[in-house]
Amino acid sequence: MQIYDFLRKPKYIVDYLLILQDNTGIIMKTIEVVAAIIRKEDKIFATQRGYGQWKDWWEFPGGKMEPGESPEEALVREIREELDTEINVDKFLTTIDWDYPDFHLTMHCYICSLLTDALHLVEHEAARWLGKDELHSVNWLPADLILLPMIAEVIL
Secondary structure (H helix, E strand, O other), X not given: OEEOHHHOOOOOOOOOOEEEEXXXXXXXXXXXXXXXXXXXXXXXXXXXXXXXXXXXXXXXXXXXXXXXXXXXXXXXXXXXXXXXXXXXXXXXXXXXXXXXXXXXEEEEEEEEEEOOOOOOOXXXXXXXXXEHHHHHHOOEOHXXXXXXXXXXXXXX
């Protein structure tokens, strides 16, 4: 896979569209996002998408980083916008790279905790607190699904 470095913004690769071309000649955009694995006691918070191609699939809340933002700052902002609540970003868990049909996703995942108990769904159509035995009870997006064994082992 060849990466065209001249398309990157100098020094800041937090909100970018990187064009990748593999040996088949297919050009795919890359989207870099952050995701919050919000933990409360022995459960994690999952949200159901309410829009777009992946509507009704489940994911960990989060979103795109803005220019100049650290991943942690982006996560606090995204959760405030999506769930109207405040979180603490406790620690980095992992980065997932996943090829969807139309784009490549790089998702930086963080274990988080709530600073307030109030959660309001602004963009999602549903949400659930899931225990270890319930992790596979929802239809996860592929990139989020990869996290489940790690979450079950490390977090819950």
